[in-house]
Amino acid sequence: MSKTELTNFVVALLYKLFQKGIKKMEFSLNGKNGTYRKIEQYDPETTEKISEHYKKIIDLLGEDSSREGLHQTPMRVAKSMQFLLQGYEQDPEEILRSAMFKEDYRQMVIVKDIEIYSMCEHHMLPFIGKAHIGYIPNGYITGLSKIARVVDAYARRLQVQERLTTQIKDCIQQTLNPLGVAVVIEAQHLCMQMRGIQKQSSTTTTSDFTGAFERVATREEFIRLIRG
Numbered sequence: 001m002s003k004t005e006l007t008n009f010v011v012a013l014l015y016k017l018f019q020k021g022i023k024k025m026e027f028s029l030n031g032k033n034g035t036y037r038k039i040e041q042y043d044p045e046t047t048e049k050i051s052e053h054y055k056k057i058i059d060l061l062g063e064d065s066s067r068e069g070l071h072q073t074p075m076r077v078a079k080s081m082q083f084l085l086q087g088y089e090q091d092p093e094e095i096l097r098s099a100m101f102k103e104d105y106r107q108m109v110i111v112k113d114i115e116i117y118s119m120c121e122h123h124m125l126p127f128i129g130k131a132h133i134g135y136i137p138n139g140y141i142t143g144l145s146k147i148a149r150v151v152d153a154y155a156r157r158l159q160v161q162e163r164l165t166t167q168i169k170d171c172i173q174q175t176l177n178p179l180g181v182a183v184v185i186e187a188q189h190l191c192m193q194m195r196g197i198q199k200q201s202s203t204t205t206t207s208d209f210t211g212a213f214e215r216v217a218t219r220e221e222f223i224r225l226i227r228g
C-alpha cells in the first residue's frame with residue numbers, strides 16, 4: 001500500500017467513524033458479563049422532533065428557549081426522556097430466558113432493595129423506590145441480576161405502580177414457571193410530593209403474589225425476610 005493509499009484509507013476510516021459517531025449516540029445499561037446485551041440508540045430524527053416540541057413547551061411556559069442557559073436544554077431533555085423511557089425497546093422475558101439454568105433448588109429466592117426509577121403516566125413525573133422480588137424455583141433458576149433488569153425494563157416506561165408490580169410478577173411466572181412469585185414495591189411519587197396534596201413523605205406499597213405465595217405462611221416468611 002502506497003503512502004497516498006494509506007492516507008486515503010485512514011481518512012476514509014476516520015470519516016466513517018465520525019459519521020457513525022454523529023448518527024448513533026449509543027448507551028448501554030447492561031454489563032459486559034451478562035449474555036444479554038442490548039445497546040440503545042438515540043435515533044437522530046426522533047431526538048430532533050422531541051427536541052423541537054420541548055423548545056415550544058419551554059416558550060409556552062413563559063421562558064425564553066433561546067437564552068444561553070436553555071439553548072441546549074431541549075436536545076438534552078429529548079435524550080434524557082428517551083433514556084428514561086427506554087423500556088419499550090426491551091423484552092423482559094427475553095432477558096430472563098437469556099440466563100435460565102436447570103437447578104433442583106426449591107426454596108425461596110429473594111432479591112430485595114432493587115432500585116426503581118419510573119415515570120408516572122398521569123403526570124410524567126418520577127416515582128422512585130425499591131422492589132423486592134421472591135420466587136420458588138420449579139426446575140429452573142435465573143441470574144439474579146436478570147431479575148433487576150426485568151424490573152428496569154418495565155420501570156423505564158410510562159407506568160402506574162400497580163401495573164408495574166403485576167407486569168414483573170407475570171413476566172417471572174410466565175418465563176420461569178416457578179412454584180410462586182412475590183413482588184412488593186415501595187415507592188414515593190413526585191407527583192404527590194411536588195404538586196397536588198404535597199404529601200412529602202408518604203410511601204405507596206403495592207404487592208402481587210402467585211402460587212405458593214398465596215399461602216399466608218409463605219407470604220409472611222417472604223415479608224419477614226424482606227423486612228429483616
Ligand SMILES: [Zn+2]
Pocket residue numbers: 120121122123124125189191192
Ligand atoms: Zn402522578
